[in-house]
Amino acid sequence: MASVYRRALTTQGATRFVLAAFVGRIPISMLGIGTILYIQHETGSYGVGGTVVAAATLGEALSAARIGRALDRFGQARVLVLCLLGHLVGLVGLLVTVGTGAPRPLWYVFAAVMGGVFPPTGSCSRARWSVCLTDGDLLGAAFSLEAAVDEVIFITGPVLATVLATAVAPAAGLVAAGILLTAGTLALAAQLGTDPGPRPATAGRAPRPRVFRDPALRALLLVLLAIGVSFGATDVTTVAFGRQHGLGAFSGVLLALFALGSATSGLFWGARPAGAAFARRFLIACGFMAFALWLPLAAPNVALLVPLVVITGATVAPSMVGANTVMERLVPPAARTEGFAWLQVALVTGISAGAPAAGATIDRFGARSGWAVAACAGVLVGLAALGGRRALLGAPAADGPARPAGPEAVAVSRSEMSGERA
Numbered sequence: 001m002a003s004v005y006r007r008a009l010t011t012q013g014a015t016r017f018v019l020a021a022f023v024g025r026i027p028i029s030m031l032g033i034g035t036i037l038y039i040q041h042e043t044g045s046y047g048v049g050g051t052v053v054a055a056a057t058l059g060e061a062l063s064a065a066r067i068g069r070a071l072d073r074f075g076q077a078r079v080l081v082l083c084l085l086g087h088l089v090g091l092v093g094l095l096v097t098v099g100t101g102a103p104r105p106l107w108y109v110f111a112a113v114m115g116g117v118f119p120p121t122g123s124c125s126r127a128r129w130s131v132c133l134t135d136g137d138l139l140g141a142a143f144s145l146e147a148a149v150d151e152v153i154f155i156t157g158p159v160l161a162t163v164l165a166t167a168v169a170p171a172a173g174l175v176a177a178g179i180l181l182t183a184g185t186l187a188l189a190a191q192l193g194t195d196p197g198p199r200p201a202t203a204g205r206a207p208r209p210r211v212f213r214d215p216a217l218r219a220l221l222l223v224l225l226a227i228g229v230s231f232g233a234t235d236v237t238t239v240a241f242g243r244q245h246g247l248g249a250f251s252g253v254l255l256a257l258f259a260l261g262s263a264t265s266g267l268f269w270g271a272r273p274a275g276a277a278f279a280r281r282f283l284i285a286c287g288f289m290a291f292a293l294w295l296p297l298a299a300p301n302v303a304l305l306v307p308l309v310v311i312t313g314a315t316v317a318p319s320m321v322g323a324n325t326v327m328e329r330l331v332p333p334a335a336r337t338e339g340f341a342w343l344q345v346a347l348v349t350g351i352s353a354g355a356p357a358a359g360a361t362i363d364r365f366g367a368r369s370g371w372a373v374a375a376c377a378g379v380l381v382g383l384a385a386l387g388g389r390r391a392l393l394g395a396p397a398a399d400g401p402a403r404p405a406g407p408e409a410v411a412v413s414r415s416e417m418s419g420e421r422a
Contacts, residue, residue: 008142011132013194017125020191022149024121024184027177029157031056031118032355033255034165034173035094035111036239041170042098050236050359052094054352055108056115057232061345061352063116068123075198076124080189083119084182090114091178095171115348119185122146128194152263158255162242216279216395219388220326221346223286226384227319228350230293230377233358234258235351237296237370238309240359244367245302254309261313278329279392282322286385289315293378297371319381330395350377 009015035056036049043049070079090113097106129142161173238254292312299305327343358373 008129008133008145013191014129014132014142017128017188017191017194018145018149020184020187021121021125022153022184023180024119024188025149025153026157026160026184027181028118028122029153029255029259030161030173030177030180031114032235033158033239034161034177036236036359037162037165038095038170038174039098039107040239040243041165042101045359045363046236046240047356047359047363048104050232050355050357052107052111053235053355054232055111057348057352057355059112059114059116060118061348064120064344064348065342067117067120071120071124071127072196073198076127076195077189077192078198080119080121080124080185083117084185084189086117087114087119087181088178090117091174095174099171119181121184121188122150124188127196131196132194153259156256158259159253162239162253214330214395215391216330216388217327217342219384219391220323220330221342222384222388223381224323224343224346225350226377226380227286227289227323228347228352229354229357229380230289230350230374231347232351232354232356233370233374233377234312234354236355236358237362237367237374240362240367240370241305254306257306257310258313258316261310262316265314265317278322278325279395282319282326283385283389283392285315285318285322286381289319290378290382290385293381294375297368297375299371326392 009018032053035053036046039049039052040046067079067083090110093110094107094114096102097110126146129146133142160176164172164176235255238258242254292315295308295312296305299308323343354373354377358370361373362370
């Protein structure tokens with residue numbers, strides 16, 4: 001198995017763009033928790049921090065599909081640099097307006113800009129692999145490597161952001177995220193040799209997926225929306241729980257354990273190909289997740305919370321891998337890029353609802369109550385999966401070859417969510 005990864009990484013230019021994309025993706029797991037910590041320090045409210053994160057994720061939801069089409073149309077270098085400039089304007093604007101006590105509507109405007117034009121370095125790295133590799137086994141190994149990188153990001157990023165925010169300065173986590181993003185994005189944009197390049201205006205006009213007319217795709221998006229709500233609630237609650245117990249950096253550790261559980265389960269879950277049972281496997285994963293989201297609520301103390309968070313996180317990767325596999329099987333090959341973009345839209349829209357809901361609940365009832373919001377999101381996941389069961393199981397696979405159904409199938413992963421987490 002290791003030899004396959006070595007062969008993939010020895011592809012010309014691969015190691016360089018993988019490292020650049022890795023650095024550029026670390027800020028994704030830092031921005032949400034960094035924003036909440038910074039705004040909570042300035043205002044004393046987790047609810048306000050949650051609504052600002054929601055504005056950032058809504059900005060991403062509105063622009064994700066457009067940026068994806070722009071990357072295909074104009075090439076990565078130009079679009080990445082423009083996105084980076086816009087993101088830095090939003091980030092600096094948010095830091096300044098919050099720090100100076102400017103009117104709050106400005107906070108939301110700059111947050112929306114910050115999230116809306118976040119450079120999608122993860123998607124760009126996957127696109128480069130698709131161009132550089134033609135061997136199916138090597139391409140599968142490359143996508144598996146990308147999935148592993150995603151989980152490393154969510155193990156290290158939250159810890160780094162919380163340590164900087166609590167030990168250095170409240171805004172330090174956001175400042176560090178901006179520096180890392182600048183370095184990674186510019187390094188990736190400079191590697192023109194592996195850039196897929198611009199596409200002629202007349203080439204590659206793929207049919208757009210009718211996501212709102214297909215009952216199976218509608219059901220899939222509803223499940224992803226509910227999963228996003230659980231992510232948003234988990235982010236805010238984890239931060240508040242750590243702070244309430246006098247363990248400022250502990251919230252980052254909890255988020256890292258959440259990601260560790262996800263990474264471990266993803267390796268085991270993806271070892272078996274789904275075959276024709278891809279929709280059934282997705283529904284089973286959603287059932288596990290719906291149940292697991294109730295577990296942190298049952299923890300009476302921090303010591304018992306740790307293993308429960310790991311177990312809960314272990315249900316994430318199977319659900320995300322399953323969602324991407326379903327989308328890949330149901331949408332024709334020429335329209336899959338936009339199909340994956342719609343998954344991202346559904347996910348970050350859910351995050352934008354879950355984060356402020358948990359924040360408002362925590363402000364009124366305490367940090368522990370935030371887990372109840374995540375548990376309710378679990379109910380939504382279960383209901384959405386149950387309601388869409390018939391449509392998903394009865395939907396025929398689209399024509400065209402499908403990629404493997406393991407971790408390598410993750411096209412929209414947790415690293416594509418600018419709020420906190422495909």
